Amino acid sequence: MTNRPGRSPICSRAVAPLVLALMVVLAGCAPAATRADDAVALSSVSDHLDDASSAVATAELAVRSRAAGRLPAVTADVAADDAVETATGAVHGIGTLVIATDDADRVREEALDAASAAVGPVAAARTWLGRPPSPAGDVLRALDDASSTLDDASGAVEQAEAEARPEAQVGRAVP
Secondary structure (H helix, E strand, O other): OOOOOOOOHHHHHHHHHHHHHHHHHHHHHHHHHHHHHHHHHHHHHHHHHHHHHHHHHHHHHHHHHHHOOOOOHHHHHHHHHHHHHHHHHHHHHHHOOOOOOHHHHHHHHHHHHHHHHHHHHHHHHHHHHOOOOOOOHHHHHHHHHHHHHHHHHHHHHHHHHHHHOHHHHOOOOOO
16 A cells, blocks of 8 residues: 555545445445335336236227127227237336346236236237127137236235335345
C-alpha cells in the first residue's frame, strides 16, 4: 500500500471496513429484492391469466349467443377474433416474463401451460362460429375446461405472489 501525500494510512484502513460493511448490507438485501421482483412478475402473470380468462369467457358468450340466435354471425366472428388475439397475447406475455427463483418460475410455467391450453378452445369457438349451425356442446365443454384450468393457475399464481412479497417474509430467516 502506497502512502499518498495528503492521505493518512489510518484513513485507508478505516474505509476498508466501511466498504465491507456496505457490501454485507447490500448482499443481505438481495433476497428481498429478488422476492420483490418475483412478486411484480407474478402480478404480471396474473394479469395475463385474467386476459386469457376474459378471452375464454368472450368466446363462450359468443358461442352461446350465436347458438341461441341472439347474435349476428359478423358480430360473433369479430368477438371471437378479438378473443383469439387476446388469448395468444396472454401466452406471449407470460412466455416473455423472467422470474428469478425456481419456485416462482415453476408457477409461471404452469400459468403458461394453462394460457396456452386456452388458445385452442378459443380458436375452435371461432371456427365453430364460421360454420353452419351445429351443436355447440363440444366447443362449450372445451371452453369450460379451459376456464377451469385458468382458474386453477390463477389461484396458484396468487398464492405464489403473496409468498413472494417482501412483507410476507417478515420474521422468516433470509436464505
